[in-house]
Amino acid sequence: DAKTTQPPSMDCAEGRAANLPCNHSTISGNEYVYWYRQIHSQGPQYIIHGLKNNETNEMASLIITEDRKSSTLILPHATLRDTAVYYCIVRVSNTGNQFYFGTGTSLTVIP
Amino acid sequence: NAGVTQTPKFQVLKTGQSMTLQCAQDMNHEYMSWYRQDPGMGLRLIHYSVGAGITDQGEVPNGYNVSRSTTEDFPLRLLSAAPSQTSVYFCASRQLLNTGELFFGEGSRLTVL
Numbered sequence: 001d002a003k004t005t006q007p008p009s010m011d012c013a014e015g016r017a018a019n020l021p022c023n024h025s026t027i028s029g030n031e032y033v034y035w036y037r038q039i040h041s042q043g044p045q046y047i048i049h050g051l052k053n054n055e056t057n058e059m060a061s062l063i064i065t066e067d068r069k070s071s072t073l074i075l076p077h078a079t080l081r082d083t084a085v086y087y088c089i090v091r092v093s094n095t096g097n098q099f100y101f102g103t104g105t106s107l108t109v110i111p
Numbered sequence: 112n113a114g115v116t117q118t119p120k121f122q123v124l125k126t127g128q129s130m131t132l133q134c135a136q137d138m139n140h141e142y143m144s145w146y147r148q149d150p151g152m153g154l155r156l157i158h159y160s161v162g163a164g165i166t167d168q169g170e171v172p173n174g175y176n177v178s179r180s181t182t183e184d185f186p187l188r189l190l191s192a193a194p195s196q197t198s199v200y201f202c203a204s205r206q207l208l209n210t211g212e213l214f215f216g217e218g219s220r221l222t223v224l
Contacts, residue, residue, distance in 0.1 A: 043201050043215025044154070098169060099213055103153035
């Protein structure tokens with residue numbers, strides 16, 4: 001599975017969009033991009049995933065560049081409850097059996 | 112629907128003692144795994160299983176044993192605990208097909224003195 005690079009920390013004003021970048025320059029053609037978050041010391045929570053196209057769900061949007069070497073998770077209207085560590089992971093869906101989480105980005109939403 | 116259940120939530124051991132962290136899921140997931148999380152290290156995969164009778168090593172398997180006798184359960188065994196195994200342990204499961212979203216338990220905090 002390809003490795004990912006994320007900034008260690010970011011701040012975002014409450015109500016503003018939070019844009020969390022992820023670099024995955026060695027991603028293969030069949031590897032998906034997944035995003036999870038971990039609030040305080042709870043177990044990580046799935047947010048969204050995608051292969052090539054941009055994706056949106058009730059939690060967030062995922063923008064993947066055309067060359068697939070990077071992606072951005074967008075929380076459209078950040079709230080204090082979005083303060084968490086966000087992990088970007090790439091893996092082969094269904095057949096890839098190992099999720100490697102790395103150290104993620106610690107997002108702090110500021111009132 | 113309980114999801115992924117881990118027990119115990121907290122445990123203190125002395126060096127050299129053995130113990131088992133329990134993990135059970137009620138979602139009929141084929142895949143189960145164990146992670147440990149240490150400050151500044153993120154989550155690291157210890158062992159995983161893709162079905163009953165099948166287990167494999169992750170990034171940091173040394174000092175840990177696993178077995179998978181049923182679909183529902185995936186216990187993690189520490190045969191001789193060491194202070195370096197002080198950590199928070201998370202169990203996770205998923206379906207092998209579909210999106211492969213991982214569902215996590217609430218974690219087990221282990222301290223080895």
